[in-house]
Each structure stands twice: as C-alpha cells, then as structure tokens.
Amino acid sequence: AQSVTQLGSHVSVSEGALVLLRCNYSSSVPPYLFWYVQYPNQGLQLLLKYTSAATLVKGINGFEAEFKKSETSFHLTKPSAHMSDAAEYFCAVSYGGSQGNLIFGKGTKLSVKP
C-alpha cells in the first residue's frame, strides 16, 4: 500500500536557523507530492506541490522542497526560521487517477525558539 513517512513528530529550531522537515514516500509509480501547513484551530493550507516540471519546488512563506526520485524523498526546507513558522506540517501524496484523494503523513510539529 502507498504510504508517506515523516521522520520526527516534533522538530525544534531556533529563530533564524535552517528548517528541515523530512518526508519519504513509498511508490512504484511517480506520485504527486504536497506539503500542507496547519496552524492551531485553522484548516490545512497548501505550502507547495510537486508537478514533475522541476525537482526543486518553491512555495509560500519562503519554503521549498526537492523531489529526489532515487531517495523517494520530498523534504521541506526553509533557510531561516521565523517565529510565525511554528505550526504542524503534513506531507501528502496523490497517485493520480480520477479521484486525487490525498494520503497524508502523520505530521511534524515545528517549534521555533526565540
């Protein structure tokens, strides 16, 4: 079965430090990949998505992710963390077809220390 693994349920960084959130997927076919962010008491918001056009994808709020097929990974990075980045981040995959329903990882909660 297809699955998504997010390494680390909780990541803590200092303000200004690099943010790296890890995501690996299992698939025998190329998936479509997404990162969503969830702030407390709010819905999920799309940060970025992999469209197969370019392996390095830039998203909102300074985040980017790189698709590495050989590693089946789609890690999320941001060069310099801001206090407002504190939230829960979800990696998700879709395997195309007509439905497009998403398969989510368990999420990584990002804390940013001043």
Next chain:
Amino acid sequence: DTGVSQDPRHKITKRGQNVTFRCDPISEHNRLYWYRQTLGQGPEFLTYFQNEAQLEKSRLLSDRFSAERPKGSFSTLEIQRTEQGDSAMYLCASSQAGQGALGEQFFGPGTRLTVL
C-alpha cells in the same frame, strides 16, 4: 469567496447518538472530499464527490457513516450510533476537477467531534 466552511466547529455528543456535519465548499468547485483526523495522525481519506455523485468510499467509512451531496453544492456527513472511537476532527476539502491530481484541495477548519 470565503473558502470552505464547516458547521458546527465543535460537537459533543453521547455514545449512541446520531450526529450530522455540514460542509460548504468553494462555490465553483465540483469536487468535495471528507477526511478524518485523529490526535497525532494526519488526515485520512473517507470519501469524495464529484458534483452530486459519490465516487469513492474508504474502508474507514463503516456502514454507520453516510455522506450526501444532494445538489452538488453543500455536503453532509452523518454518523449514526456514535462510538467513542469516532471522536476526531472531520475535515472537508474542495477542488476543481479537470486539474487531475494536481488540483489543489482547499480545506475547511474542520468539525471536532467528541463522543462521551
């Protein structure tokens, strides 16, 4: 457009009661999805509609669960004879078909269900 809305935001019920949640998608979106999110987990797909047709149901959707989208606009999710294991956040999302799997799903704020 104000995005996807869900009502109620919170629901507390006693075991064995029936509950119904409503989702209003973004108006021009013809696809509507329901997900369930339990504590410490990512959202899990339950079912989705294209217009009024329910095209797929997850095995997570037991026979106590029923979803409708009668006019292809808003949708309702009903849980009959609730169990404590049904306690979760129920998320609704909508998207525009024709964009395939890359059509962005816009999520509502969710309905948090607590079954006592």
